[in-house]
Amino acid sequence: MNLLLRPAISRYIRHRRYSALLACGFYQWPLNRLIHQFKFGRQVATARLLARWFAPLCSQISTPPEYLLPVPVPASRYWQRQFNPAGVLANEISRWCHIPVFHGWASRRPGKPQHTQNRSERYTNLRHAFAVQRLPQASCVAIVDDVVTTGCTADALAGLILSQRPDICIQVWAIAVTPAPARKHDSRASL
Numbered sequence: 001m002n003l004l005l006r007p008a009i010s011r012y013i014r015h016r017r018y019s020a021l022l023a024c025g026f027y028q029w030p031l032n033r034l035i036h037q038f039k040f041g042r043q044v045a046t047a048r049l050l051a052r053w054f055a056p057l058c059s060q061i062s063t064p065p066e067y068l069l070p071v072p073v074p075a076s077r078y079w080q081r082q083f084n085p086a087g088v089l090a091n092e093i094s095r096w097c098h099i100p101v102f103h104g105w106a107s108r109r110p111g112k113p114q115h116t117q118n119r120s121e122r123y124t125n126l127r128h129a130f131a132v133q134r135l136p137q138a139s140c141v142a143i144v145d146d147v148v149t150t151g152c153t154a155d156a157l158a159g160l161i162l163s164q165r166p167d168i169c170i171q172v173w174a175i176a177v178t179p180a181p182a183r184k185h186d187s188r189a190s191l
Helices: 031-040 046-058 075-081 085-097 119-126 152-164
Strands: 020-026 067-070 106-108 130-132 140-148 169-177
Touching: 020 031, 020 046, 020 140, 031 046, 031 085, 031 140, 031 169, 046 085, 046 169, 067 085, 085 140, 119 152, 130 152, 140 152, 152 169
Parallel strands: 020 169, 067 140, 140 169
Antiparallel strands: 106 130
């Protein structure tokens, strides 16, 4: 289901340049724990479990993407972790959904990590943060990330894609969406 059709999500997730958002659930237990172990504990095998949970969503979309585009990380963060979390997730989702991954489509310049900043700082941080290297020949693509917090990263990347391919359909696929501030403490909240 396209989460942008839910007013409680579309009101706080920036989505001017993409048309669909798919996620397994809110960034709360158990997803927050598993994503943290995956990204910061280098438990890359956790990505298989997360992708398996995501896989049923692939059949719920009316226009499947032709390629998965993982969100790039700065080179310094890649060398620190020795992997790109979005790239690993995209590879695992590809195995379940049979959609090829197009790596190396964009690069990210060094900057502060998005998860350490508030909403307005995220917007500022993303100005000129990315560069598109090359895009696949496709009419529909999905940007893949682990967590969508404000939608700023996905929207910035979607804008760069649209500047080169104005007619392309762009979706965002993530494992989790951060709940709106008013819902963060509501443990009963679910997608």
